[in-house]
Amino acid sequence: MNIVFSRDSQVRVMENTVANAEKYFGQLCSLLAAYTRKTARLRDKADQLVKQLIDFANSENPELRATMRDFAEDLAKVQDYRQAQVSVVGAPISGLRAEIKKFKHVQNHEIKQLKNLEKLRQKSPSDQQMIISFPGSGAETNVQRAAVDSSRTALQLEEMVDAFQRQKLRDLQTFFSDFVTIEMVFHAKAVEVYSSAFQTLEKYDLERDLQDFRAKVQGVSGRHDTWPLASTNPSPSAPRSLDSQVSVQLKRANKDPEYPPCVAGWASH
């Protein structure tokens, strides 16, 4: 009975090992799949942003148009890398899940076989009686064979769980190393692309853009004909300079308490 109890305990430990792996791997897989889906949603939203930036670019003067298009292109590149991240992370997740399922199936079969043999080995007090009453009747051989088969199956199961544990630990290490590498590659690529985007934005020539804008406004109004007072009445209260009241007004708007603090510091990097 002591042997049977111990063997049962061992089977329980093995069953627990696999059940535990199944439980946690299942949860981790679900969460990682959800994490991947959220990443995909972020990519979709960024794709919409790219589209919107191009629409906006097309409504602007050439200088800003070129800058915004280049910027949108860079943002799209980051989404391409994000897409690669999504599809590459997806594969090991389902692989992990499929492996656990298969192992579970094999293990169940072995445990069932072990239990049957164990039963056979103990079942017949009649066989045991036969061995005592009529040695050499063949009953002895049956019980011995069942004992040998049962021990061999138990050993196989122990080895299987040992191999399972090794495979599980190795898979975990590989899986998370893969996950981290995929994330690292994505983030490194994003840094690279955003660096280029930053340079694009730095190169933008605001003054040229503003000249285009003024030409457009004056082109429509034929300014010098239609604003005769502009040159004859350069009122000091409305000078044509950035220090005009309006500019001051806009600057003040920037300092309004309702205006959230701008992270101007970032831009100087």
Added chain:
Amino acid sequence: MNIVFSRDSQVRVMENTVANAEKYFGQLCSLLAAYTRKTARLRDKADQLVKQLIDFANSENPELRATMRDFAEDLAKVQDYRQAQVSVVGAPISGLRAEIKKFKHVQNHEIKQLKNLEKLRQKSPSDQQMIISFPGSGAETNVQRAAVDSSRTALQLEEMVDAFQRQKLRDLQTFFSDFVTIEMVFHAKAVEVYSSAFQTLEKYDLERDLQDFRAKVQGVSGRHDTWPLASTNPSPSAPRSLDSQVSVQLKRANKDPEYPPCVAGWASH
């Protein structure tokens, strides 16, 4: 009439400039806010993953437990940086939106005033008749004053739109530079943290973990008493090695067509 038409055209160009900015900035703000929300959802999901990893770690042997905890901690760090990204991007978005709103309000007031003055200047054929019939009656002064005021207001409006355009372009440049810098900082930090996480995973000692596992299994079964056949019957069909049938079985499972291709290459970086 020509003057009025041109001035109206100019007012239309100015109105369009602001309306256009309002439209696109509004859309961009909404999309950026949605992008930030999706980022926040991704952070939430990763936080759940961190929690799950810690639960899993606590169910494992000391070696894997320490590795998984360190890894979870790194993953949590990335989420802290993501949180910073979310809150820092949020501020300039609402700032941009608030600024456009305020400008729109000021502009509407100026345009209204301009239209009123323009109306006053043209309204009264009676005033114009008065000027011809009774020069010096004061009607002349009224019309002249309306003309001067109208021109001055138009000029102010033109300057205001010019200043608006300059401010808009500068804000755009600053906003996107800020956005890109925030993203860059986040991604650079993520690369840094994931590099450390990768090293944590590389340092994991699988063999030590497996020894702990075997000790646990044998501790429960009191192996040498309960598996008497293990040493007397080292069946060649079930050797205690990684090359056992089970191990082969697990390896085969890896090559199963149902098993998605593993990105084993990544792990070797």
